[in-house]
Amino acid sequence: MIVFNEDGCIKCGACEGTCPTSAIEVTPSSIIHCDTCGGEPKCADACPNGALKVEMYEIAEGIEQARLVFNSILCDSCGKCAEVCPQETIEVTGAKLKEVEGFCVMCQKCVDICPVDVIGIPGVCEPKEVEIDLKGKGPVYIQDCVGCGTCVEPCPVNAITLEEVGSPITVNDDCIRCGLCSQTCPWNAIYISEKIPVKRTKEINSFTFDSAKCIGCNTCVEACPGDFIAANNASLTVAIPSVCAACGLCVKLCPVDALEIDVEWGEGAPVDAEGIGWDSEKCEFIGACANKCPTEAIRVVTKTGMLCPALEETDAEPSFTSCIRCGACASVCSNDALSVGTIEIEIDGEPVTRDRIEFNPSKCDACGDCIEACPYDMLHKSDNPKLPIAGFCTLCGQCMEACPENALCYK
Template identity: 75%
Template sequence: MIVFNEDGCIRCGACEGTCPTSAIDVTPTSIIHCDTCGGEPKCADVCPEGALKVETYSIAEGAEEQIRLVFNSTLCNSCGKCEEACPQDTIKLTGNDLMEVEGFCVMCQKCVDICPVDVIGIPGIVEPKGEVIDLDGKGSIYINDCVGCGTCVDPCPVSAITLDEIGGTISIADDVCIKCGLCSQTCPWNAVFIAEKKPAKRAKTINAFDLELSKCIGCNTCVEACPGDFIKANSANLSVLIPDACAACQLCVKLCPTDALSMDVEWAEGVPADTEGLGYDAEKCDFVGACANKCPTEAIRVVTKTGMLCPALEETDAEPSFASCIRCGACAAVCSNDALSVGSIEKVIDGETVTRDRIEFNPYKCNECGDCIEACPYNMLHATGNEKFPIMGFCTLCGQCIDACPKHALYDV
């Protein structure tokens, strides 16, 4: 059985990319994978034709026998019972006549071999690296083994992060940092943590990773610099072999002396690093958009299941989603006229009176410069064109969204 130490995972997606049966799904918050149901695969139990079967074999001499799943395409009738029975939701029907089903583990070990931080293993044979990140007592800003790729520098909404030299170590100005956690969510190597919290990583897609052979001089700078040993030397033509998947830190691109390497990375939006004030239960959310339509400052954005963007009430092809202002204060930090500020509000939660941060706005001080819109790490702020209320998208913790939610997915925390 393949096991993962999710605490040390950098969410690079290399394991997902190399899995021949698509049995691994790396998300910003978790790793979903076929674990053969602890040795008793339910997909094989319910298969009426015996297309999915359990097989035991020894990976190494003297090692404990392992369970693997084997699939016979000629026996599969695409009934879908395996998909329904899979507790991990990895088994899927493909519609491909030659491989009707995917998502089962064949114990090929390709994921174990490719993991750059060795957090994937097989108990008793290849133990996953057992590093557990303990952030207690580390303070509001904690930098650990930074590789100096600089990926976190540009996303910082208040320019609190500096990197004097590529390959060095970042510095974060404590008096400037607003603790939004976007750097921690972006860091490809789990090297920075904010407010003693483990972040949900931003999703990313490598659209292109290219090597221009005519420029490559075979110096192997990128090979030596790659923190995950993804890039390999190609002695056959004095160049390098670039991987299909990697952490996308682009350290290799930045250090290449001849600009032979290039990479295009598309990043998803950041996710709230701090839910203190407004809690959100994703499992309860039905994406009806009532909260977004009720919010008086348009601080919530919902894409409904029917393809409607709320509160703008515009049609969209985007997947159902929920996003909101988390009152990180990035807008207030850059506002030159003090039109935006971080205030506070008292709330009674479970019988206890607590103080929570809120965003306060004085429209008469706003000069509509747009600095706050650019600074917002969650793309919530927007101009209205209304002179009396020129900016919207900030949360005042009024609580109207909580009352409007029909599924009770929003709550005070």
């Protein structure tokens, strides 16, 4: 049985791409794969014609594993195997010789190709244990950055700098903790506000190598963090993989431009994509939402020049600003007075879970670290002894109830 340590997975998709029977699906949040039902595959039991069978396979000396074998001649594409598959990996394709896909044949190709060794076989090669402890690491934490620069372009505020390809990135104070860099990083090297990200999807449209340009320097071989590229010493060239982490480091470092890669990225999910949605076209900037918010997590400049909820006159243009629950404040709170929790809300009749900021005033010593960490300048000290720090969103929804124009909603 193939096993995965998902905590250490970088979601590169190499295992999915190399699997000959399409028994692995890597999603941004999980890995779905055929586990042969613990050695007793339900698909084989359900097959009326014996097209799918269980075979004991000696994978190492003295160690046998159950694997599935398929006989195309016996398959009538009835679909009963797909109906009983608990992992839902089996699919009836109807294609000749491959009428059914999604079952594990224990070929071990996924184990061999994994760049971070988190795929294994119990008793034969255990998956690498990777523990990601982000506690106390702060709003921006960078570890083992390979300097590929993949995160630089997605940053909406140009806060990331790559001085030299192959050297670690730096993140400046303009960072708004949106998390797009963390979602994009192919090597799990950057974390925002102590959160493990849901990765963006990606697809390699093309990865090409021009052997006529190659000078056999092996720069790409040595630079590849996942050892995907192999040297071909006989011809002084290299062999590039069909699937990899798609960081592009090899392309950037190749001195003769012999490599090219085209990667199509899926949409990212910045931290403000979920929570409270604000419709600027509906908003009349009257400030009712800011005045109603129990934690002063909304700041509105009205059309009459009033700053709410402070009720101070200002020359600033009408505007709406709110806490987006990025979690930067919680990541620097040494007393755990601020934390990121979850709440279940309803959107279009369906229950969904969203992040919220939780605050325990009894633990707060008003040190102000959270105020400095807030990228949106929302947090501030309060005169209320029961609320020494204000400006964080608990996702209570009172702002939406107060808005007469329905400019606010859950999203």
